[in-house]
């Protein structure tokens with residue numbers, strides 16, 4: 001093997017993944033799974049590092065999941081670069097890259113979707129009606145296929161994380177779901193594969209998203225009214241140059257129901273469009289002690 005040959009195994013078939021994982025298990029190793037759609041950035045790599053720190057063997061999956069994209073969304077345009085993703089993962093010492101084709105995950109007669117009620121319905125679920133059923137279905141499949149001890153997801157997609165925790169609990173899946181904090185650029189913009197869609201001028205405006213969330217979190221801590229602050233935040237984003245705000249809400253951190261009074265653990269979540277990009281972000285918040 002030359003020094004440039006990757007050590008990471010490339011797996012395309014469920015049967016090969018199962019075989020490899022059961023071999024690891026036979027050796028007494030714990031297994032971590034990091035599900036991704038590729039186009040890996042430092043945010044994904046922080047999930048991988050956490051998985052590496054906690055598990056003996058790590059599988060990263062790359063699958064651009066068609067069922068979580070609605071009609072007219074960016075499925076075709078979604079960035080894909082398996083070769084560069086594979087070498088990034090190899091450099092981190094990931095044991096296997098599971099990159100199945102669409103037919104492997106959704107064979108011809110596939111007819112089952114996993115629908116998580118409640119926590120899926122508001123926020124992104126209200127504007128992307130098929131999205132979370134697609135996420136819940138593919139994540140269920142990946143968890144059943146890899147049977148990991150732990151699976152790692154970014155807090156950047158906070159609603160997704162809540163949906164996955166709910167489904168794992170409801171379906172009695174024996175896996176630990178680990179949420180990993182958002183990785184940000186120096187100016188606060190959350191890392192996202194979709195930041196690639198931003199033009200230079202839009203990239204300059206984009207950090208206002210995080211800035212607005214932090215301002216609201218500080219005002220809530222000082223006793224501000226969550227509904228009023230959310231409304232002011234939406235106005236601020238539009239004035240800054242975002243063309244549409246899908247939502248900006250202060251919610252209960254577990255149910256994601258918007259709150260009108262500050263009690264318990266809160267999460268402030270936003271989705272807003274700038275140019276061709278739809279950006280999402282969120283921060284934790286707590287009312288006055």
Ligand code: PAF
Nearest residue numbers: 035036037065135138157
């Ligand atoms: O967060 C993502 O990249 C995707 O939604 C996931 C969890 C890999 C499911 O396709």
